[in-house]
Amino acid sequence: MTTAAPEQLFNSPLETGVRSVLLLSVAQPRAFDLTHLTWLDHLVVHTADIGGPASLHPDIPQRDGELVVRRRNVEDGLRLMRRLHLVATNYMTSGILFCVTEEGAQFAQLVRSDYGRRLKERATWLIDYVGRVDSTEFVQLISDKIGRWSIEFQAEGGRAHG
Amino acid sequence: MAEPSILLNRLIFTNSTGDTRAELKFSDSFSFVFGASNTGKSFAVKSLDFMLGGNRELPDIQERRPYDRVQLDLTLKPDQKLALERALAGGEFLVSLNGAEPVVRGARHNRNNDDNLSNNLLSRLGMAGKEIAQDKSATKKPLSFRDIVRLCIVDETSIQSEASPAQTGEVQFAALERNIFKYMLTGEDDSALVTQLKPKEYSAGRSAQVSLLEQMLIEVEAEIADSFPDLDKLTDELEKVRGELANLERQIAFVRESARTKLENKANLVKLINRDQQRVTDIVLALDNFSQLKRVYDSDVARLESIEEAGFLLGLTGDDSCPVCGAPPEAQKHRHALAEIEAARAAAEIEIAKVKAHVIELAATVGDTSAELRRTGDRLMDNQKSLAAIETEIVVGLPGADDNLRRLSEIIPRRDRINRGLELSKRKLELEKQIAELKKRRQKRLPSNAQAGLSIHTATQFAAEIGSILKAWGFPGECRTFFDVEKTFDLIIDGKRRMDNGKGVRAITHAAFKVGLMTYCRSRGLPHPGFVVLDSPLITYRDPIRSRDGALSADESAIKNSDLAERMLAHLGSLGALGQVIIFDNIDPPTNAATYADIEIFTNNPVEGRQGLL
Numbered sequence: 144m145t146t147a148a149p150e151q152l153f154n155s156p157l158e159t160g161v162r163s164v165l166l167l168s169v170a171q172p173r174a175f176d177l178t179h180l181t182w183l184d185h186l187v188v189h190t191a192d193i194g195g196p197a198s199l200h201p202d203i204p205q206r207d208g209e210l211v212v213r214r215r216n217v218e219d220g221l222r223l224m225r226r227l228h229l230v231a232t233n234y235m236t237s238g239i240l241f242c243v244t245e246e247g248a249q250f251a252q253l254v255r256s257d258y259g260r261r262l263k264e265r266a267t268w269l270i271d272y273v274g275r276v277d278s279t280e281f282v283q284l285i286s287d288k289i290g291r292w293s294i295e296f297q298a299e300g301g302r303a304h305g
Numbered sequence: 306m307a308e309p310s311i312l313l314n315r316l317i318f319t320n321s322t323g324d325t326r327a328e329l330k331f332s333d334s335f336s337f338v339f340g341a342s343n344t345g346k347s348f349a350v351k352s353l354d355f356m357l358g359g360n361r362e363l364p365d366i367q368e369r370r371p372y373d374r375v376q377l378d379l380t381l382k383p384d385q386k387l388a389l390e391r392a393l394a395g396g397e398f399l400v401s402l403n404g405a406e407p408v409v410r411g412a413r414h415n416r417n418n419d420d421n422l423s424n425n426l427l428s429r430l431g432m433a434g435k436e437i438a439q440d441k442s443a444t445k446k447p448l449s450f451r452d453i454v455r456l457c458i459v460d461e462t463s464i465q466s467e468a469s470p471a472q473t474g475e476v477q478f479a480a481l482e483r484n485i486f487k488y489m490l491t492g493e494d495d496s497a498l499v500t501q502l503k504p505k506e507y508s509a510g511r512s513a514q515v516s517l518l519e520q521m522l523i524e525v526e527a528e529i530a531d532s533f534p535d536l537d538k539l540t541d542e543l544e545k546v547r548g549e550l551a552n553l554e555r556q557i558a559f560v561r562e563s564a565r566t567k568l569e570n571k572a573n574l575v576k577l578i579n580r581d582q583q584r585v586t587d588i589v590l591a592l593d594n595f596s597q598l599k600r601v602y603d604s605d606v607a608r609l610e611s612i613e614e615a616g617f618l619l620g621l622t623g624d625d626s627c628p629v630c631g632a633p634p635e636a637q638k639h640r641h642a643l644a645e646i647e648a649a650r651a652a653a654e655i656e657i658a659k660v661k662a663h664v665i666e667l668a669a670t671v672g673d674t675s676a677e678l679r680r681t682g683d684r685l686m687d688n689q690k691s692l693a694a695i696e697t698e699i700v701v702g703l704p705g706a707d708d709n710l711r712r713l714s715e716i717i718p719r720r721d722r723i724n725r726g727l728e729l730s731k732r733k734l735e736l737e738k739q740i741a742e743l744k745k746r747r748q749k750r751l752p753s754n755a756q757a758g759l760s761i762h763t764a765t766q767f768a769a770e771i772g773s774i775l776k777a778w779g780f781p782g783e784c785r786t787f788f789d790v791e792k793t794f795d796l797i798i799d800g801k802r803r804m805d806n807g808k809g810v811r812a813i814t815h816a817a818f819k820v821g822l823m824t825y826c827r828s829r830g831l832p833h834p835g836f837v838v839l840d841s842p843l844i845t846y847r848d849p850i851r852s853r854d855g856a857l858s859a860d861e862s863a864i865k866n867s868d869l870a871e872r873m874l875a876h877l878g879s880l881g882a883l884g885q886v887i888i889f890d891n892i893d894p895p896t897n898a899a900t901y902a903d904i905e906i907f908t909n910n911p912v913e914g915r916q917g918l919l
Binding site: 151152153155157158161199200201223226227250253254255256257258259261262 | 597600601604605607608609610611612613614615616618619642645646649652653656
């Protein structure tokens with residue numbers, strides 16, 4: 144039995160990848176590029192920041208642990224999900240877009256854990272919210288409310304000490 | 306003789322142009338100046354006195370007209386030559402010492418500095434700074450050189466006078482003159498005597514003192530009458546006030562002491578309260594942190610459960626066809642990924658258990674901390690209540706202290722008033738006692754101070770000296786000589802008072818007196834300048850018909866018929882170092898006089914010898 148430290152579990156490709164599958168399954172049939180998925184990955188656990196439901200992750204000052212580039216986490220998660228055929232890539236004129244597969248949508252329906260259900264609720268709210276603003280407004284919202292670059296970095300990790 | 310003395314060397318009269326000059330030289334021992342009437346003998350004597358500080362104006366004789374100044378050369382033995390120059394009109398002296406540039410010296414005696422001739426000469430003779438009593442109360446006068454000169458230069462009037470040769474005959478100076486004479490015969494002045502108030506001054510001073518004290522007494526009595534009608538009770542009152550004051554001071558000290566304890570308690574409480582407040586703040590902060598941590602734990606557990614679920618779902622059919630794509634295991638491309646997922650799932654399962662254990666621990670800690678917060682809060686409340694109580698006590702305690710201070714400020718003036726009254730009462734008694742004593746007091750006279758004039762012993766010795774001189778001169782009779790220190794202050798010769806003789810005899814005995822004074826002092830080291838100038842001591846040899854002094858009395862005739870003149874002059878010529886004698890007279894000098902005297906003759910004849918002084 145392999146044991147892993149929580150740091151390796153939190154924001155691991157598995158956790159991040161599942162978050163992306165749930166987001167994409169809620170957004171179905173919409174597809175997002177890596178940049179938008181990175182933003183959505185941050186926003187779905189910090190919905191209170193943009194006037195949504197209570198944030199899923201505690202809003203606490205930056206905790207110990209190395210800064211991890213969120214974009215890279217999201218990318219690793221998407222790669223794992225592609226290998227499991229839960230996510231598909233479309234090569235479009237606007238670039239590489241990611242969308243959920245049939246298997247991914249079925250998987251999302253199977254998720255029943257407390258955290259998973261609350262995550263799906265917030266993803267539903269977020270995709271609805273994003274659907275109501277156009278792309279330019281979304282970018283403006285990100286830079287006004289959160290800061291264009293702060294999302295690119297993983298600001299919250301798992302529990303560092305107890 | 307080692308004693309310093311003065312030698313008169315010459316007398317010079319000049320005028321400002323220097324073309325007129327008259328000079329009279331004196332021998333170091335004995336000079337005899339013979340002069341007929343009106344040849345300037347007396348003028349010469351008066352000039353010597355004038356040049357030794359005399360202030361009497363010189364006679365305005367016809368012969369002095371061409372001159373305007375006098376010079377006296379003298380030797381201050383042993384080694385100084387002095388030239389004294391003075392205007393005939395009087396005033397200050399020009400004094401040249403050993404031929405040096407002359408300096409101005411005043412004629413008036415001042416013992417406090419050396420700018421006057423009198424003090425210069427007295428210093429030189431060792432007589433400076435002496436004090437002479439001038440009355441029975443020993444009021445003192447500084448000795449002046451003039452007092453001494455008077456006993457060395459005798460003019461024609463004085464030599465015949467009935468007054469004692471020691472005195473001028475002026476009553477008001479008698480005591481002073483007797484004491485000067487005593488000083489010369491004994492060398493002791495009166496500086497040691499204690500000056501007393503004269504009886505009249507004493508009683509005047511005493512009544513002034515009494516009236517001053519009585520005035521003070523009246524003021525004291527007035528204040529007592531005005532402000533202290535209760536004077537008799539003041540002593541008891543003072544005891545009472547002192548008792549009250551001591552009591553009050555004890556109370557004040559007690560209040561201060563208890564207030565201090567309360568203030569210390571208050572300070573302690575404030576310190577405790579501050580510490581507890583800080584603690585409460587810290588605990589609340591810690592609890593807040595704990596609740597954040599709890600949220601993190603809860604979130605972590607939820608996330609881990611979700612990971613575990615995802616792992617479970619994805620690994621469900623590891624050995625089977627893929628639940629998602631339906632591919633058989635051998636066709637599954639994501640086998641490697643599934644192993645990874647299974648490891649994560651298992652780890653999450655374990656991690657969930659660990660975090661849940663932390664949550665339990667945290668709950669215990671939060672429980673403890675909350676309990677501490679309650680305890681601290683309770684203590685804080687209690688202490689704040691105690692503080693409020695103490696502050697109230699301190700505020701309530703103050704009016705008592707104010708009351709004590711008010712009473713103190715009332716008692717202290719009362720005590721001061723009592724003290725003032727007692728002081729006045731004491732002062733009154735003292736003044737009354739002083740006044741009574743002062744009224745009773747009589748002036749005490751020191752018997753030693755009453756001794757004015759000469760002791761009998763000294764007077765007897767001095768009289769013996771004169772007796773031996775008279776004998777040497779061939780004075781008629783036994784020459785048993787006494788000195789009457791009480792009444793006449795003069796000689797009694799062979800039972801006859803000197804003053805009772807005829808003027809010729811008085812002149813001779815006066816001469817003997819002054820010469821004897823010099824030899825007495827000089828042979829004993831007593832103060833005397835060492836010269837005698839006599840004007841006409843031998844008047845008894847006058848021509849009774851032509852002389853203005855008229856006929857001779859019996860005693861004068863007896864002398865005139867004796868060889869006294871020759872013997873006297875011979876004796877004076879033999880004194881040598883005892884002193885210098887200068888005699889002016891108008892008798893013919895004895896034929897052999899030149900052997901013992903320098904002789905100068907004023908002929909009063911324009912065609913023969915020196916006509917006169919000038």
